[in-house]
Amino acid sequence: MKVKLLINQRPRVVDVEPDEYLLDTLRRHDVLSVKRGCDAASCGVCTVLIDGKPTLSCSVLSARLEGKAITTVEGEREEVTRFYTYFGDEGADQCGFCNPGLALTAISMKRTFDNPSEDDIRRYIVANLCRCSGYVAQVRAIKRYLEESS
């Protein structure tokens, strides 16, 4: 079946199976920043923005997304670069596998909340697991990104 999507600001008509998940659709269309981890809605590395909201692409059917705007880090290069500057400065970068999902979640948070507290940040990123860290540097970097970048 055909579904019309806006993928990274570009209108696309994609052919999908009725039981196909967005993660597979995106990777099949060369949107390769979107990672596959658990494939079971538990790790967050497949996070994309759907109409601006962080969503696990491994658990949403492409067939149900007619007309939706899908954003990945490929579609937010400038903002993602800004975000990674804070990551680097705070020593939050390790293997990087969780970075795309975390970056999109932080960008969504910046556009949704005014002055979130550290607790708010921790709650908002709860679906984005990182196997390499204890989140201390990541939370510090996100806090500075939200406070200082405009």
Ligand code: FES
């Ligand atoms: S791959 Fe989607 S949550 Fe882990």
Ligand code: FES
């Ligand atoms: S930096 Fe390795 S999973 Fe997060």
